[in-house]
Amino acid sequence: MGSERFERRSVISGVGQSAIGREVPRSGFQLTLDAVTAAIADAGLGVDDIDGLAMFPGGGAANLPGYANGNLYEVHDALGITTTWRQGQVEGMSLPFYAASQAVATGQARHVVVWRTVKEGSAARRAGGRPAYGSTHPEAEGPLAWLLPIGALSPVCQVAPYATRYMYEYGVTREQLAWIPVTQRLHASRNPDAVYRDPLTVDAYLGSRMISSPICLYDCDVPVDGSTAIVVSAADTAPDLRSPVRIEAMAGVIDGRPSWEQWEDMGRVGYATAAAMWARTDLTPKDVDVAQLYDGFTIEAVWWLEAMGFCGPGEAGAFVEGGRRIALDGQLPLNTWGGQLSGGRLHAGFGHTAEAVRQLRGEAGERQVVGAEVAAVTNVGGIEAGAALLTRW
């Protein structure tokens, strides 16, 4: 079973979100405060109970206009609290709650708020389209120095070769993978906070413009304005909490080259992370009632369907075809809030985590999966990866 399962000494106690939309006419800072205060109230806690803060990304990571908002110290000052633990970046294990779980499990804090705020919808509108990656800088630095000069100017260009390779190796088709965005759009129609709720058909998907082949418009998540906050608490505070959710297991492994273009096996992503996560629980893929799998692009959800063992390698196309298995009443309801493809790019697993918590509490409204007791949450996949199981209290 490996190392002690410290994550079970922590719970997710609250989730909160601001208004979410293609353009929300509020500052990123105000959206952050809306989400943070909502999450604290959702936990059944008061602001004075909070003694830890974390955000994604850290201060220097503004590679996209509108990417980073909600400065940690300004939020800290606004809340007027004392903290014994802080972190400027939570992507260390690529789950929103990973570092916070460590903090509360080791007694460094009792209740930690973690947030992620994006204003990428407004930024895209201002730029007249989704801006180039790194276009806020005059020169391409670090890993981007190999990508931007040759014209790989967006995460789409970075991820597209994975989809090309995957489809080549396994013979999976766009007609099959279309069912992921199409089915998630159907889920979004039941989510009043989703940004795209009108029906999407396979034909409309196949007819949409190509962005970076084989990734088309509807394979890309939707840049939005919005903030998500999550409260992570020590498990022994449960009597003080309104409706906590257990963290059954979590892991984040990088077992390949942590570079978009250097990752060795582009047909297989996330396997080591999923294996490490499953090694920390007696539950199996068959026990999962609802899956919130990262979907910055359709192909990323494909990675996780296979890596997590919901289907075999190369089987995701057949698994999602027709949409029945991943429907709200199917064997594995997928991204029940619409995912980032229809719900909005809240990024870094924050939207996925918020939805998992709501499903396990039975608070997901029109899109509630009946009897949801075990939820899978994953984030990114290659150069950074995280996978977790959350369970009903």
Place this chain on the structure above:
Amino acid sequence: MDASIGIPPAVTEETEQFWAEAAQGRLVIEHCLACGAESFPPRGMCRTCRGRSMSSVEVVGRGRVYSFTVNYQRWLPDLEVPYTIVLVEFPDHPGVRVIGRLRDGDPQRAAIGLEVEVGFEPGPGGFAIPSFVAVDEAG
């Protein structure tokens, strides 16, 4: 097609030689003086033996396309599209993969396994960027 619209690389201690050689039409990768392993991109440390004494070696043989994408989106004003981005591996240099463009030609020609010659073309900021040429087009 003009590939000069875009964002130039920041040149660092690790990458200075790569870009200088590229300007002369040579693709160089790192070569470890201790164990002989080759690697790309340059890190100033051997990924195999962690040695810090690195030299460089030129890639002269043909490569094969590991994967690719044809980019249609105009991410920057005046960017000429579509263009093909290829990830190229080299039978003579196992473990080395270089990302670049596939120069000119029909985007529909791009394919996994396509044999290519090393090449460069003018990129942003006056830098020469890797730009591979399909073997049968190279003649």
